[in-house]
Amino acid sequence: MVTIKYRAEIIPENCTGCQKCVWVCPTQAIEMKDNIAVINADICLGCRNCHGVCTTDAVTRLERDEPLVIKADIEGVSKEDIEALCKKAHLHPRQWHCMCTQTRVGEVAAVVLKGATTVEELTLKTGIRSGCTAYCQMMSMRLLEAAGHELTPPPKWGWYPTTANMWDNVSQDVIEQYPGYFLEEDKDVFRKVES
Ligand code: SF4
Ligand code: SF4
Numbered sequence: 001m002v003t004i005k006y007r008a009e010i011i012p013e014n015c016t017g018c019q020k021c022v023w024v025c026p027t028q029a030i031e032m033k034d035n036i037a038v039i040n041a042d043i044c045l046g047c048r049n050c051h052g053v054c055t056t057d058a059v060t061r062l063e064r065d066e067p068l069v070i071k072a073d074i075e076g077v078s079k080e081d082i083e084a085l086c087k088k089a090h091l092h093p094r095q096w097h098c099m100c101t102q103t104r105v106g107e108v109a110a111v112v113l114k115g116a117t118t119v120e121e122l123t124l125k126t127g128i129r130s131g132c133t134a135y136c137q138m139m140s141m142r143l144l145e146a147a148g149h150e151l152t153p154p155p156k157w158g159w160y161p162t163t164a165n166m167w168d169n170v171s172q173d174v175i176e177q178y179p180g181y182f183l184e185e186d187k188d189v190f191r192k193v194e195s
Contacts, residue, residue: 002101002127004068006046006061010037014058021050021059023156026129028120045070045123045130070127072103074110085109089139089146090167092190097139100131105139112143119144119151138162 017035029043030050037058039050045068051059074082086093086109093106108126116122119140123129128136142162144151153159164170167190175183 001071072107077110098128098136
């Protein structure tokens with residue numbers, strides 16, 4: 001669950017129309033109108049990505065009238081279905097999906113099972129990617145792909161293929177080569193879900 005207290009707002013007279021903010025917004029809340037950026041406050045999660053890339057101080061931060069509270073709705077989704085999707089995605093349902101919002105993979109898997117089909121939709125329905133906006137994207141992509149969704153990056157987003165995790169890419173040779181890194185113990189956690 002996340003409580004968003006702030007939202008971004010554009011100062012039109014400072015906006016040069018460069019569109020950089022559009023390309024870094026995790027909810028696609030920004031669009032260009034007459035060459036000026038405009039933010040849809042309803043879906044702004046206050047992450048400040050737009051603020052960070054704007055070189056002309058055209059983005060400011062305002063306190064919301066009412067905080068925006070977002071919590072993953074997992075009602076009605078069975079534990080078995082969540083586990084099955086997580087297994088397919090090679091993720092553990094109890095591992096962190098988004099540490100900034102303290103959301104677990106199983107919660108996001110439930111939202112995928114309830115019909116979310118894009119990374120942005122998952123963000124809006126769970127609040128993930130409202131903090132660092134980077135780490136949790138990989139897990140979102142894994143879950144959506146495991147559910148059979150073909151993912152298309154929004155324009156100008158630099159998406160990378162999902163990174164290796166303990167479950168699918170670390171060979172036994174490597175595990176034995178680095179005994180001090182507790183790889184065997186980590187892998188055991190995944191084996192328990194796998195069995
Ligand atoms: S990054 Fe700044 S200048 Fe560029 S479009 Fe966005 S608000 Fe305008
Ligand atoms: S603060 Fe984040 S979510 Fe809000 S408009 Fe800027 S980039 Fe998008």
